[in-house]
Amino acid sequence: MNDSRRAQHVRRRRSVHPGGGSATVAGRLVDTSTPVLIVKLGRYPLHHGGVGAIRSLGRLGVPVFAITEDRFTPAAVSRYLSGHVPWPTTGLEDPQALVDGLLRIGRDIGRPAVLLPTDDEAAVLLAERADDLAGAFLYPRAADPGLARRVADKYGLHELCQKHEVPDADAVCPRSPAEVEDFARTARFPVVAKNREPFGRLRAPAVGSTTVVESPDQLLRLAARWPDDPGVLLQEYLPxxxxxxxxxxxxxxxxxxxxxxxxxxxxxxxxxxxxxxxxxxxxxxxxxxxxxxxxxxxxxxxxxxxxxxxxxxxxxxxxxxxxxxxxxxxxxxxxxxxxxxxxxxxxxxxxxxxxxxxxxxxxxxxxxxxxxxxxxxxxxxxxxxxxxxxxxxxxxxxxxxxxxxLRPWLAMGARMVPVIVRRLLDTGRRRLAVRREAAAPSTRDLTQAL
Missing domain, CATH: 3.30.470.20 (ATP-grasp fold, B domain)
Structure with missing residues (x-):
């Protein structure tokens, strides 16, 4: 099925303020009739930022719509939500298909809506395809449509900081196994490993999340699983x-x-x-x-x-x-x-x-x-x-x-127990691996390991 067709029609629900109108903010009367669409790419149903946005705007009477993984996510059950679109994306779909899906949602909403992305991939897509979305949606537009991608790219941000003399942590972006090995020979450990860019972290993540790498041996073991261009940033560790x-x-x-x-x-x-x-x-x-x-x-x-x-x-x-x-x-x-x-x-x-x-x-x-x-x-x-x-x-x-x-809190609880157990087990395994590595006697020096 075409990716854009997977964006189902807006499922409208009876919310607290279904039609919008006016509200008072900081002592001023404001018009709240313009709807909002919360946009997400990828699967992360337990996202409290999206729920917070629904509540913040919904309490004013703004009609709020959201893209959700299914109809039972915490965001989907909020009483302040005017409607949701079950559209489980991966973030790896063809950009045009994603734009087509958004335009279809816009037609269902029936009037121009403010877009609110909750992840970097969605923010990059909306910035780069702003011209295609302009008639149906409202979104902030920078002079450079590629700026969102550049700041979300860890090494792109490092380059901008260097250019504008903004302090940041020293960083390198190795492009090959040989460059990783060269870095391991000379770097001061520990270092921080991060997936470099949006979309790439979904396609082929080098690390599951931001990771503190304690030693050259640990880095080389990680790198053994990486492709030729791993899309990873190795950053100075600030104690x-x-x-x-x-x-x-x-x-x-x-x-x-x-x-x-x-x-x-x-x-x-x-x-x-x-x-x-x-x-x-x-x-x-x-x-x-x-x-x-x-x-x-x-x-x-x-x-x-x-x-x-x-x-x-x-x-x-x-x-x-x-x-x-x-x-x-x-x-x-x-x-x-x-x-x-x-x-x-x-x-x-x-x-x-x-x-x-x-x-x-x-x-x-x-x-x-x-x-x-x-x-x-x-x-x-x-x-x-x-x-x-x-x-x-x-x-x-x-x-x-x-x-x-209360319903988002209850829905979160229903989904949370297996997540907590899995993360605690993962943390325990990582700590055990670090302790074993620290306790094990070295049988070869770094030069031989490389």
Missing amino acids: REHAEDWIVHGYLGSTSTPEVLFTGVKVRSWPPHAGITTSAVVVDNAELAALAADFAAQIGYRGILDLDWRYDRRDGRYKLLDFNPRVGAQFRLFETRGGVDVVRAQYLDLTGQPVPAGEQVEGRRFVAENFDLPARLGYGRQPRTLPPLPRRRAGTELAWFARDD
Whole structure:
């Protein structure tokens, strides 16, 4: 069956605000009649960012539609969803087929809708095919349609940082087994291995997720399974005992200036130190906000962004590690005192309405409750540093539980148990392998191994 035909018709459901209308944001009356379509490519049904976007917009009365894997995902059962499209994609379909499927959904919705991607692949597709989608949808457009792909490409981002003198971690992108071997001879370990680019990580991932490689031997064992051009980035490891993890979320309008820009500290992640954010807190950081805004303006970026930075205490610099050209899963950590988050800011801007200015809510916290417990166990007593956090809390946003929208939380729980068990087992296996490697006597030197 043609990939575009797999996009079923919108299954409309009775939501809280099915027709849209008006609402008050930061004391201003706003028009909420324009619908929104949440776009995802690939299979990841337990995505709290999509649920957060549905709730944030749906509570205003915006008609929200979403692409889902099936009709029982947490996003699909939210009471704030006006309709969903069961369309299980892989991200490897022909781009034209994906565009055709989106246009078909647009015809079903019946009026131009704001697009909101929740993964890098979807963000790249929407940016590069903006001309084809322009009549049916509203989406931020940068002067360079290829910019989203470049910032989402780990080595492309490294090159942009070098060009614009933005601090980042040293990185190489080996193109052959020989280059991996050369790197192993001279590099300082540990290093971080990441899949380099969108789509490639779905087609032939070099690593399952961001991986800390402890030794040359471990790298060579990984590389033994890689193809000639593995699509992997090998990045300098910034020791966690000398570093702080910061996040920046924002929305930049047509002039590449921030309509909203937020800063916070990542407290925990799962897997530990290298995965999704499970706990974070809003902390004002004017220096980092200025650094992020200047970089985004220099490259001409427009739209929602989610940036990961690491403050290196050894040299006193913030170093950019990741640039996600879409809404981050933990975006609901941040909002202004008037209730504007990045999703609402994009909606207002693209529908021709002013975005109310306002300060971020300092001390606000976020917890992804399904992964934070294993994250706490995973961190244990490992050495790490945190900057001073606000003593006064300003409320906690949970990723899943909401009194006014319980069904996504229940659906998450039904799907979560096997995921937690599998990840805990994987983490245990990795730790055991590292311990065995450290305990085993070396029978040959690195030169012989190569």
